[in-house]
Amino acid sequence: MRRTPHSVVAQPLVACIVSNRDFSFTALRRTGECVIAIPAVDLARQVVGIGNCSGRDTDKFEAFKFVVDGEIIRLRSRMP
Numbered sequence: 889m890r891r892t893p894h895s896v897v898a899q900p901l902v903a904c905i906v907s908n909r910d911f912s913f914t915a916l917r918r919t920g921e922c923v924i925a926i927p928a929v930d931l932a933r934q935v936v937g938i939g940n941c942s943g944r945d946t947d948k949f950e951a952f953k954f955v956v957d958g959e960i961i962r963l964r965s966r967m968p
Contacts, residue, residue: 902924904922904924910942911942911943911944912943915943925961931963934952934953934954934963937951937952938952
């Protein structure tokens with residue numbers, strides 16, 4: 889069997905590229921923290937919208953109707 893870099897990895901990996909032209913890059917450098925979330929399929933429309941605008945000039949929580957519920961981020965329409 890041919891060995892590739894992917895065949896010798898013991899655990900699944902996730903890669904993320906953040907350009908220094910993105911607002912996320914500045915926030916990541918400032919805080920040293922980030923979260924990689926895998927949203928449910930029914931959030932696809934919001935996820936695409938969030939990815940296509942900048943947090944530099946848009947409050948994404950307000951624009952896409954998300955709220956923080958303790959440690960969980962929810963759509964306002966899904967609040968219990």
